[in-house]
Amino acid sequence: MSHQHFAFWRNNRRLTSLVVGVAFLMTAVPAFAQFKPRDRKPASGNSRAGGSRGCSSSGIPLMQLAPQAFIGKTASTRPMLAWYMSSSQNVRFRLFEFDSATTLKQINKVKEIPTIVGINKLKLPFDYPELTVGKTYLWQIVIDCEKDTIINHAEFTVINPQSLPKNQFTSITESVNYYAQNELWYEAFEEALKATTNGKLGQTGASLVKDLAQSEMLTGSDVDIKNIQQRIEYLQKIASERI
Numbered sequence: 001m002s003h004q005h006f007a008f009w010r011n012n013r014r015l016t017s018l019v020v021g022v023a024f025l026m027t028a029v030p031a032f033a034q035f036k037p038r039d040r041k042p043a044s045g046n047s048r049a050g051g052s053r054g055c056s057s058s059g060i061p062l063m064q065l066a067p068q069a070f071i072g073k074t075a076s077t078r079p080m081l082a083w084y085m086s087s088s089q090n091v092r093f094r095l096f097e098f099d100s101a102t103t104l105k106q107i108n109k110v111k112e113i114p115t116i117v118g119i120n121k122l123k124l125p126f127d128y129p130e131l132t133v134g135k136t137y138l139w140q141i142v143i144d145c146e147k148d149t150i151i152n153h154a155e156f157t158v159i160n161p162q163s164l165p166k167n168q169f170t171s172i173t174e175s176v177n178y179y180a181q182n183e184l185w186y187e188a189f190e191e192a193l194k195a196t197t198n199g200k201l202g203q204t205g206a207s208l209v210k211d212l213a214q215s216e217m218l219t220g221s222d223v224d225i226k227n228i229q230q231r232i233e234y235l236q237k238i239a240s241e242r243i
Contacts, residue, residue, distance in 0.1 A: 035211035040070035074186035118199025
């Protein structure tokens, strides 16, 4: 091989390697979905955002990682519920069904749950009945502090899963994108947390929590706006502590 041919072959090989490397980087960077629900029906007064507090004056308080200012959506009759704790202590979980727009009926009895510092998850246990498509529910997390009892509420509606197009996923990113685009917060967040362990949020989960904060920014009455803004600040702090 002549010197010119060898130089051409070597440069061409470098160019090919560069193109392949750039292509790999482009495909390796995950494209996170954005949770931007269009249908944000305001939550009832039962779960209107209250002042966020914890069992100490420092740190991030108990925070439900789900829509609070508006009614979330799930297509699951046993959704996964998640919340953030800055201390490890037992919490009390309650689930209610809306009998009407203003009346609630408790489902099953109170369940006491041990927690960890960070992200806590609860798949609706089998000692609770399956949820009903078309119904709206409220889930509640309660912790006892030295001088106070802290209560957090969030509401969601169960939609018909048959209204969604059939889809098969090849990655967590793909499934998160699909559920986020279909406004299914509970499924999107459950999928995102599959990529991490030990109470961590992970990069995909952090991206979703940032979107959740943005989605609550423009909802709520003037009375609620201060509490909602405080909740948004805490959500953004949780997202920044993803690792």
